Amino acid sequence: MAAALQRHVEIAGGQDFAGLARNLFGNVRLDFGAADENKSRMVSAMLGACRLTRLEADRHIVFGERVAAGPDDPDAIKLILQTEGIASLMQGGQRAPVQSDALVIYDPRRPYVLTNSTPVRQLLLQLPRHALSHSAIERLARPFTAHAEQDGMCRILLSLMESTMHEIGHLDEARRAGIGQTMIDLVRTVIGADTQPARPVANPLALLLQRIKEFIESNVERPDLTITMIARRMGCSVRYVYRAFEVECLTPSDYIWNLRVEKAAAQLRDAGGYAGEISEIAFALGFSSSAHFSRAFRNRFGVSPSQWRRAAAV
Secondary structure (H helix, E strand, O other): OHHHHHOOEEEEEHHHHHHHHHHHHOOOEEEOOOOOHHHOEEEEEEEOOEEEEEEEEOOEEEEEOOOOOOOOOOOEEEEEEEEEOOEEEEEOOEEEEEOOOEEEEEOOOOOEEEEEOOOEEEEEEEEEHHHOOHHHHHHOOOOEEEEOOOOHHHHHHHHHHHHHHHHHHHOOHHHHHHHHHHHHHHHHHHHOOOOOOOOOOOOHHHHHHHHHHHHHHHHOOOOOOOHHHHHHHHOOOHHHHHHHOHHHOOOHHHHHHHHHHHHHHHHHHOOOOOOHHHHHHHHHOOOOOHHHHHHHHHHHHOOOHHHHHHHHHO
16 A cells, blocks of 8 residues: 555656656756756655655756746646755846745746755645636746745645655545645635635636647647646646546547547548548548547547548538
């Protein structure tokens, strides 16, 4: 049982540290200069829709120029808690010291430089962008700092992050998801409520579903479009991608294939009429073979692609 619980934890150190950092945090560049990269170590785990990471590293600089540069880069808001060392975040012309008694919350889509002037130990929390309101995101045009001495909710969040990381290897999926949702609620409170409280708050899963559909629409032709890629881009777990589609009564994979088939049907209506065009349309929409495409098309419309094309030409 203990071994099974440990599987959700990702660990890297030394030469593998920078690679895991890019995988978890997006298109970031780490510069260790003359420091010892081999002293670096990272432990990370998903907490439902959130990701909590602890890292220890020698002095280095993190450049975040285009964090969400690719479609499979995570789109998440980040929080940093410093437990040891001296660091500062520069973003939007503002410098924010990273301290042990405060959280620095920032939007990594905006260019930033994180300077770790000494060896550091840090906790980083990522939560999906859709979990915050539009007004909260607007407040993160520059780094947002919350101090534990001034904000009781900030103090609770600091304590929860530290205790969760200490117990991360012993928490099952349900407990991790519950803790992640609690952290999201605390972050919302720390940043502040909307200035228009009368406006109804959108369902986070409904917002996630909308963003997933927009992402799929833009990338439906990619043969490597997977649920794992979607989850990373949305900054959440694969389980939350499936949860978002529960209201649709179909799986994310079903939605992708249905969309591909529907686009193929629309293109076949305008097809020039030669047989090879069916295969071209199938491959262009991410189908691995003509046979796969034909089966999916017949299941959706009850006729073969060629029969559909002929009927449209009449």
